[in-house]
Amino acid sequence: MSTQVKIAIVGGGTAGSTIALYLSELGLDVTLFEQASSLVNGPPFCHLHAGGNLYREISDAQCVTLLKESIDLLRFYPFAVDYRPTVIAVPKNDKGKPGDLCQRLSTLQKEYATLIQEDPANKVLGESSDYYKTYSYEAIKALQKQPNITNPTTLDEWMIPVAKNLDLNKVQFPLVMVQEYGLNLFRLGAGVTLALKSLPKCQLLLDTKVTHITADESKSGWYIAYENNKQQEQQHFDFLINAAGFRTGLVDDMLAFERERLVEFKAAYVSKWEENTQVWPEIVFYGERGTPQGMAQFTPYPGGYFQLHGMTKEITLFDNGLVRSTQNSAQPKLDRAFLKRIEQKWEFSEVDARTQAAIEHIAQYIPSFKSAKVASKPLFGAQQIPGDDATLRAANVSFVNQRYARCEIVKVSSVLSMSDAITKQLIMLGYLNPLAYQIRPLKHLQELDEQAIKIEAKKLSLEREYPLDIADRIVPCLGCKTTL
Numbered sequence: 001m002s003t004q005v006k007i008a009i010v011g012g013g014t015a016g017s018t019i020a021l022y023l024s025e026l027g028l029d030v031t032l033f034e035q036a037s038s039l040v041n042g043p044p045f046c047h048l049h050a051g052g053n054l055y056r057e058i059s060d061a062q063c064v065t066l067l068k069e070s071i072d073l074l075r076f077y078p079f080a081v082d083y084r085p086t087v088i089a090v091p092k093n094d095k096g097k098p099g100d101l102c103q104r105l106s107t108l109q110k111e112y113a114t115l116i117q118e119d120p121a122n123k124v125l126g127e128s129s130d131y132y133k134t135y136s137y138e139a140i141k142a143l144q145k146q147p148n149i150t151n152p153t154t155l156d157e158w159m160i161p162v163a164k165n166l167d168l169n170k171v172q173f174p175l176v177m178v179q180e181y182g183l184n185l186f187r188l189g190a191g192v193t194l195a196l197k198s199l200p201k202c203q204l205l206l207d208t209k210v211t212h213i214t215a216d217e218s219k220s221g222w223y224i225a226y227e228n229n230k231q232q233e234q235q236h237f238d239f240l241i242n243a244a245g246f247r248t249g250l251v252d253d254m255l256a257f258e259r260e261r262l263v264e265f266k267a268a269y270v271s272k273w274e275e276n277t278q279v280w281p282e283i284v285f286y287g288e289r290g291t292p293q294g295m296a297q298f299t300p301y302p303g304g305y306f307q308l309h310g311m312t313k314e315i316t317l318f319d320n321g322l323v324r325s326t327q328n329s330a331q332p333k334l335d336r337a338f339l340k341r342i343e344q345k346w347e348f349s350e351v352d353a354r355t356q357a358a359i360e361h362i363a364q365y366i367p368s369f370k371s372a373k374v375a376s377k378p379l380f381g382a383q384q385i386p387g388d389d390a391t392l393r394a395a396n397v398s399f400v401n402q403r404y405a406r407c408e409i410v411k412v413s414s415v416l417s418m419s420d421a422i423t424k425q426l427i428m429l430g431y432l433n434p435l436a437y438q439i440r441p442l443k444h445l446q447e448l449d450e451q452a453i454k455i456e457a458k459k460l461s462l463e464r465e466y467p468l469d470i471a472d473r474i475v476p477c478l479g480c481k482t483t484l
């Protein structure tokens with residue numbers, strides 16, 4: 001590795017923080033610019049798409065990519081994962097049939113078995129034979145007679161609360177349970193913050209906005225101007241990584257680089273269900289996006305909190321929420337009303353109306369959930385999708401020239417494919433040893449203490465005005481280091 005080379009990363013979301021961690025672990029001199037006061041502060045995430053089964057519209061090839069990337073991510077960031085499965089239900093009024101999923105699930109199961117054969121350490125989603133299980137009406141009726149389980153471990157035990165509370169007249173059979181887990185944004189933010197602070201090769205500049213970038217005279221590097229505490233500064237770098245999330249186009253525009261992309265504003269809602277005493281899996285009710293029956297997603301946290309998505313215009317989606325870049329600008333322009341929500345506050349009346357709509361959307365299928373209440377402001381943000389296909393879910397990075405990488409992840413699990421592509425480019429430039437390709441530099445992550453992550457995650461949720469419990473998870477961490 002070259003000790004002379006300086007790498008600049010604009011944006012400390014999941015993409016920018018991961019590549020900062022990755023490259024500074026490999027010994028490169030990295031500066032991470034983040035305009036906010038903490039890392040991983042952009043659009044939310046709650047689901048590890050280990051097979052892409054939430055998206056029936058995407059290709060099997062994308063699903064296999066998401067499976068492989070999720071296994072990789074789970075091995076890299078085990079502390080951020082909530083090890084509980086997901087149930088997929090097809091409502092009776094939906095045009096699809098549960099059987100439509102079976103072919104894909106069987107392909108994914110075989111892929112998972114092959115990955116375990118290649119490397120036994122890939123067995124992070126349980127046995128491949130348990131990757132998914134289908135439940136007939138009769139099997140669900142039988143589970144209704146079982147007692148509630150406080151620490152579920154088998155798929156059947158996880159299914160008990162679903163069997164007892166779901167309106168069985170509203171869904172088709174079989175139901176499917178699949179090993180797609182939860183992903184906690186506060187814990188991921190906490191872990192990368194602690195690791196980056198302990199890495200001497202990483203200069204972490206929070207509250208620092210990059211305002212201007214120009215190519216240097218020899219076209220072999222970049223001058224980056226930035227503002228911190230109203231002070232303007234400038235530094236020279238050899239390689240630029242644009243990880244500015246939905247603002248990636250603003251950095252492209254600074255350099256007059258063209259790019260076609262989409263940006264979409266979406267929100268998920270935080271509810272509290274006081275009456276609930278059971279430990280739930282996540283549940284996804286399929287539905288046609290943008291219609292009143294759009295997909296409903298019910299994501300459990302400790303303390304009776306549930307995060308809710310509903311792919312309708314009254315819940316997660318918004319009129320004019322999806323925008324495109326133009327010939328004059330690589331940055332799709334969101335309406336001011338969305339930027340106001342991102343940069344300032346939501347109106348209380350809107351939080352209330354949309355969270356209530358989300359609760360009712362879920363209560364169609366779980367009637368007892370009707371008593372849930374609004375718990376906090378939503379989890380929300382804008383995400384970018386490279387190109388012009390709004391259904392694209394597996395994407396990672398593009399290069400404009402040899403010294404400029406644009407991170408363009410759509411799902412969090414793509415950050416390691418993104419890191420591999422950037423590493424390859426740095427090897428090609430002679431900045432890294434070829435042996436660095438696809439190694440997973442874990443030293444500082446493995447040294448993290450579970451208790452320290454827990455405290456930092458709760459601090460982040462408190463600062464951002466969310467309930468402390470949603471910085472936690474239902475199932476204790478597998479493979480986390482606990483010294484206390």
Ligand SMILES: Cc1cc2nc3c(=O)[nH]c(=O)nc-3n(C[C@H](O)[C@H](O)[C@H](O)COP(=O)(O)OP(=O)(O)OC[C@H]3O[C@@H](n4cnc5c(N)ncnc54)[C@H](O)[C@@H]3O)c2cc1C
Pocket residue numbers: 010011012013014015016033034035036040041042043044045046047048049183208209210211243244245246247264265266267268379380381382383407408409410411412413
């Ligand atoms: C409602 C919703 C639900 C989602 N659920 C999931 C899910 O369950 N699972 C999943 O995998 N994905 C999910 N996603 C997608 C996921 O949130 C994004 O893919 C991911 O967060 C993008 O990370 P990023 O690092 O690319 O961007 P961001 O997190 O947006 O990070 C970009 C960072 O750059 C900083 N920045 C921008 N410009 C500058 C500048 N000029 N100077 C300094 N800093 C700058 C910003 O402040 C920001 O912190 C969801 C998205 C939404 C909207």
